[in-house]
Amino acid sequence: MRLIRPALLISIALPLAMHAAPSVAQTMTDGPLTACPSQGELEQTLNSDGTIVPDACTTLEVNSLRSDNGELCLIDFSMDEGVIGTLRDAAFPSQWWVKCDELAARLPMQTN
Numbered sequence: 464m465r466l467i468r469p470a471l472l473i474s475i476a477l478p479l480a481m482h483a484a485p486s487v488a489q490t491m492t493d494g495p496l497t498a499c500p501s502q503g504e505l506e507q508t509l510n511s512d513g514t515i516v517p518d519a520c521t522t523l524e525v526n527s528l529r530s531d532n533g534e535l536c537l538i539d540f541s542m543d544e545g546v547i548g549t550l551r552d553a554a555f556p557s558q559w560w561v562k563c564d565e566l567a568a569r570l571p572m573q574t575n
Contacts, residue, residue, distance in 0.1 A: 495523060498520065534563040541558065
């Protein structure tokens with residue numbers, strides 16, 4: 464089973480990590496995000512406006528929490544309750560914490 468690559472997670476979560484967070488945990492998305500193990504699978508989902516989601520893809524949420532150590536982001540993979548989600552949950556933790564500013568710093572800023 465292929466795990467979601469950190470670069471893909473960063474590219475999905477970066478725009479969300481740029482938002483200011485309140486002092487309590489908050490969901491930073493309007494709903495779950497789709498994450499896929501390959502760019503092609505994610506682009507298939509995007510091109511179909513979410514009507515086609517390959518089986519290898521999963522859903523996740525990004526939350527933030529302001530703490531004494533700065534703004535922390537929680538990437539939560541536990542949204543997927545299907546077979547893939549069950550296998551993933553058995554293979555590795557379903558929630559991962561990162562510093563939001565470090566997450567944002569991993570990607571080059573876009574200039575328009």
